[in-house]
Amino acid sequence: MMYCVLCVMCYVLCVLCDVYVWCMFCVFCVACVAFLFFLCFSFWSAFLLVTGVFSYFLSFLSRIFFFFSFLDTLLLVWVFGMQYLGGFFFLWRWNWLGYGTGTETETESGMDAWIPDTPICLQGTTRRLLHIPLDTTMH
DSSP states (O other): OHHHHHHHHHHHHHHHTTOOOOOHHHHHHHHHHHHHHHHHTOHHHHHHHHHHHHHHHHHHHHHHHHHHHHHHHHHHHHHHHHHHHHHHHHHHHHHHHTTTSSOOOBOTTSSBOOOOOOOGGGSTHHHHHTTOOSOOOOO
């Protein structure tokens, strides 16, 4: 009997305080309270309690899933944003080097020669990473 009283108190505390921390004990509390209502009052009271608890639990789940969907949305925005920036940089370099424009002429290095003067930001290591030859003249 003492366990049932503790269950009721715990359940009422969870509902009144709007606490969204549901453990197995709370699930057992819900089952115990529903059983007590069923025995003490009527089937209708038990039905109302169970449906109310179920809807409350669904609300709790929806809040959890909303939070995780919010995190998923941020992750997707980050991933697709990085892909967009990476694709933009790739296309920018592709167009900048003149691929597919019909203006390609081979240099001694075997790369396309239709390259404007290399900006300062692409000097040195960055220029080598992008495989931009030092010879940027048209042949």
